[in-house]
């Protein structure tokens with residue numbers, strides 16, 4: 518059976534997409550949590566094919582990397598093009614001043630230093646301007662969970678009125694992710710409900726005024742995959758965009774659970790695309806509108822370009838703090854920033870249901886770790902010392918070496934792969950060493966232990982490179998979609 522929309526347009530953990538259009542160009546931003554730089558920014562001409570053009574939060578003055586627990590840090594953004602600049606509002610939940618606004622003339626960056634919006638506690642801020650140009654910020658506030666709004670001065674970071682409740686949603690859990698749109702004399706307030714797990718959905722209300730009162734669509738939720746057999750689940754947190762031809766589209770988050778019940782998703786919440794029709798004055802999601810495909814996300818990197826590709830991120834540290842170059846210009850990873858946790862990890866998201874990754878390194882007198890990580894308590898790794906390699910697995914409080922082997926001194930190639938499952942899980946994780954005929958499989962295990970259903974949280978798997986001691990030279994890495 519062919520299922521429409523089984524493939525993300527931005528794979529790997531890229532949740533909470535927010536989209537805007539400038540002429541024929543579309544731009545999109547997603548959440549980034551504890552990873553730095555924060556808020557990846559993408560560009561597309563056709564909504565189906567996206568290229569990462571940068572990250573919005575690239576400087577410590579915008580986002581100070583710190584010892585964050587997994588899934589803290591930067592939550593859902595809203596990206597808009599209004600009156601000249603691009604505006605991005607998001608929340609740093611690890612910062613006591615919460616929502617922050619940055620602007621850029623060009624979404625490639627650089628983005629401005631942040632303006633913090635004081636007095637607006639909550640998450641998922643939207644930014645919109647009414648017909649007279651007045652700015653409104655609309656967000657999720659807890660206790661009780663609802664959507665609140667206030668007129669704001671986004672340049673000064675001040676609210677111009679006390680926050681007002683504009684909608685409590687239809688009564689499901691977690692009314693959140695508000696976005697506002699003007700169409701045909703109505704203001705539409707679109708939200709997510711049901712929580713970001715299997716019950717996730719999209720609900721909408723409308724009003725003649727941006728400030729409400731908002732009337733719920735009679736047929737809410739207008740979009741959900743809950744309780745269906747669709748391979749993409751958790752669908753919600755949508756944002757709409759009007760195309761140059763007057764058609765509309767939606768981007769939203771979804772997951773791809775696999776394996777035995779309850780189903781395990783491993784690459785986090787990813788960004789999907791649907792068409793939107795307007796039926797009787799309400800948005801209707803049309804998942805057959807666009808043809809999405811598996812895509813090939815393969816890449817190789819020898820890290821010799823002047824600026825690193827924007828896909829490289831790090832949990833709780835800026836990559837510049839622990840990277841350098843050797844005399845020949847190759848990437849050096851430096852140990853020594855470790856504070857007992859996992860700092861100093863140069864990481865890239867896993868994009869596919871099956872993939873392979875190799876890293877060729879010289880450890881010198883040091884030690885190196887290639888890891889697959891969901892968070893600081895759920896990961897597996899290959900640890901290399903000059904004459905030895907060990908495979909480790911951490912599942913919550915259990916952390917152990919599974920197998921070890923001796924190796925020859927000199928450059929070594931380490932392998933991680935996600936393969937078709939043999940254990941009833943979402944995939945098998947295989948760890949190995951060597952190249953060509955000299956490849957040695959060290960171990961394989963059920964990938965469910967590195968899934969969101971086991972680890973919890975809002976992120977997904979990343980593949981990381983880390984110096985455990987000394988300085989390690991990374992010659993090349995290769996990621997291949999399978």
Ligand code: 6LW
Pocket residue numbers: 532533548592593640641691693694709712713754975
């Ligand atoms: C996001 C919120 C959510 O801000 O998850 O469950 C948060 N809902 O909409 C993190 O992605």
